[in-house]
Amino acid sequence: METVKIRNRDMSWDIAADIHFPPDFDRSKTYPAIISAHPIGSCKDQTSGNVYGVALAREGFVVIAFDASFQGSSGGEPRFIEDPTLRVEDFRHVTDYLVTLPYVDENRIGVLGICGGGGYSINAAMTERRIKAVGTVTGANYGRLMREGFTGYDPIGALEAMARQRTAEARGAEFKVDDLLPPSPAEARRLGVTDRDPLEATEYYRTPRGRQPNGLNRSMPSHQAAAIGWDAFHLAEVLLTQPLCVVVGDQVGAFGAYRDGCEIIGRAASKKKELVVIEGWSHYDLYDKPEPVGQALAKLIPFYRENL
Template sequence: MVKTTLKALAVAAVIAGASAQVDAADYRKNPFTLVYDGAITENVPGKVNIHPVTYKLNGLDISANVYTPANFDPKKKYPTVVVAHPNGGVKEQVAGLYAQRLAEQGYITIAADAAYQGASGGQPRYVDKPQNRVEDIHGMADFITQYAGVDSTRLGLLGICGGGGYSLKAAQTDKRFKTVATLSMFNSGRVRRNGFMDSQISSIQERLQQASNARAQEAAGGKVPYANDVQLTDEQIAKLPFEMYRQGFEYYGKTHAHPNSEGRFTLSSLLDLMSFDATNQIELINQPLLMIAGSKADSLYMTEDAFAKATGTKDKELFKIEGATHIETYWVPKYVNSAMEKLTQFYGRTL
């Protein structure tokens, strides 16, 4: 059983699949269904406010939250940051936390659910193609640069986990982003292709055949097959070999669960995912680049690899949060504070 489950997990980025098993009571206590500590519960004049919005992207309805800083005046111009959420995540989780914290520092921010995921439109559900996720980031820039009060000449980007890998790709060509930061960057293509920590290189062709068969089944009008459509017990979770996955189940399935957050994705998405790599042509990034990761994260190798390959910018920094794992950068107060201190310095200097 565990062997079969691990095979399914190997094509996951950050696991959210257990969320259906656990009652996520916290989201029901927040009128905006936010599930992070310190989340806004009401809009108060003079304070940081949240504005749920919907906009069109390639014919789909995209659901997003815009955060405005304290004493926001739409007639003024503010630096702005686009925040891209992790794989399997939604805007109400860690992306919302960092968006709100940045708004507290005076930025307008936006966090949107990826197309085909969360509260955004798109069928079949949970298509997870890299080109869609990169387009989501371009689309957030399209929308927010038209928002009242936004200074489009001071637009920054923050990508978290899988959103970090897609942010690296988006920033290669989208020079509206004047500065780029990642937190616990996850190179989705590399993991889908090679397995986590390159543990499944021997089965690449087998998994490509499975993805090809899944596309054929969809094209013939059959049932849409999903990867990572698993349910695990606490005992099974404890036996997982990678800390990121163990803590991911805790975060997405228990402590910060949200009903729109699912870790599964269409198996046919692997046709695109497995030929994708966030570091391909990363030398096109000439903007200032900050990459943040936990010093104890078992995903750290992906940030270090991307950072080394980002040779096109002369302004780059790799910042390791001492003692933090991948998932702990999402919510542990002292690690979030450490990341925010660095981000505030970085955006303050580059925007």
């Protein structure tokens, strides 16, 4: 593995990324490459890199797992901004970097997105034609989530609160940063959290199972307004034409990845598309548990081999 810094030439900061290489990697040869995108509030050191990135590299792909701008080890201030437009632009900068590497075949670049990274991957591929194949694992449409559960189904009220907070910060108030999850599974239960997805998210991110220093699950509410007006699947009927493999678990929760997976398969203009339902497993099981991850990879590996 090699850690690199990719210059975001539009914003003048660096995007941090880990490149995972195939066994017996030879820099004089060319390889297909996969961009691996992490979930909301996550980082390249979690499922996108240390699970799927490592596994796909073992199968002969060069895999680049990157930290979103404003998050993880990437640059950008203030920290913990989750702006979908900027998240999608990160994919372009990572692709720019890949096409400069002599060992990457520029005509064989794919993308894999996990959770919110799945929605971003789909949206990026619509207008980034250097991406030739799109895979998602429990991919979620962050814009839909923001209009629904993440704002208590009151997007207008949330926008008004965000506007007030942004005005306060513009006038010198301290930046407000929210923790998106409770500090422990026990605290989540004490607070009355009962839905599968937030409980399992807490169990993943707030225990040694998935905890990483940069996977902090924090966000600045004053900079969330753009997400409420954004939709990962906008114009998919026209612009999403690449081969598409969407992996979801059938144990559904509040974050809605199963629903989003069904929707994008129905809407995508792609002639080659498949919805893969992993029976008996949930959103966060697909992050790192060997059995469901193995089932997901059993579909994704031949998908990328065929289409890259």
